[in-house]
Amino acid sequence: MKNLNSKKxxxxxxxxxxxxxxxxxxxxxxxxxxxxxxISGTLSEIDDGIYVQTYNVYSNVPANNTTVAIVCTGTQMxxxxxxxxISFTDETPSYSYTRTNIVxxxxxNVYVPKGTVQMLGGVNSLR
Numbered sequence: 442m443k444n445l446n447s448k449k450x451x452x453x454x455x456x457x458x459x460x461x462x463x464x465x466x467x468x469x470x471x472x473x474x475x476x477x478x479x480i481s482g483t484l485s486e487i488d489d490g491i492y493v494q495t496y497n498v499y500s501n502v503p504a505n506n507t508t509v510a511i512v513c514t515g516t517q518m519x520x521x522x523x524x525x526x527i528s529f530t531d532e533t534p535s536y537s538y539t540r541t542n543i544v545x546x547x548x549x550n551v552y553v554p555k556g557t558v559q560m561l562g563g564v565n566s567l568r
Contacts, residue, residue: 514536
């Protein structure tokens with residue numbers, strides 16, 4: 442009888458430890474995938490009259506085709522691969538950037554005057 446009770450206690454303890462580890466993994470995964478950092482500011486010119494340079498990366502797998510944008514934030518060159526939204530405006534050139542932990546999940550919104558975006562062409566990726 443004593444041996445049976447000790448087995449029940451052991452199984453109960455292992456169940457509690459297993460559920461605790463599973464809960465930790467789920468919470469860590471949700472926390473990792475929901476991470477988001479937002480940055481915004483004004484843009485500086487990369488070249489004369491150019492605020493944004495973009496190019497497409499083409500892959501043998503159509504789902505891996507992405508757009509890459511390069512902008513100068515004044516203190517650093519920012520290269521973003523993900524969702525690129527370019528809006529033309531007569532206001533001061535600016536940007537808002539949302540960084541996530543998901544691959545190609547970053548979003549760059551750029552607000553620039555017409556004629557200040559330079560398309561650099563495409564690059565083929567062998568995947």
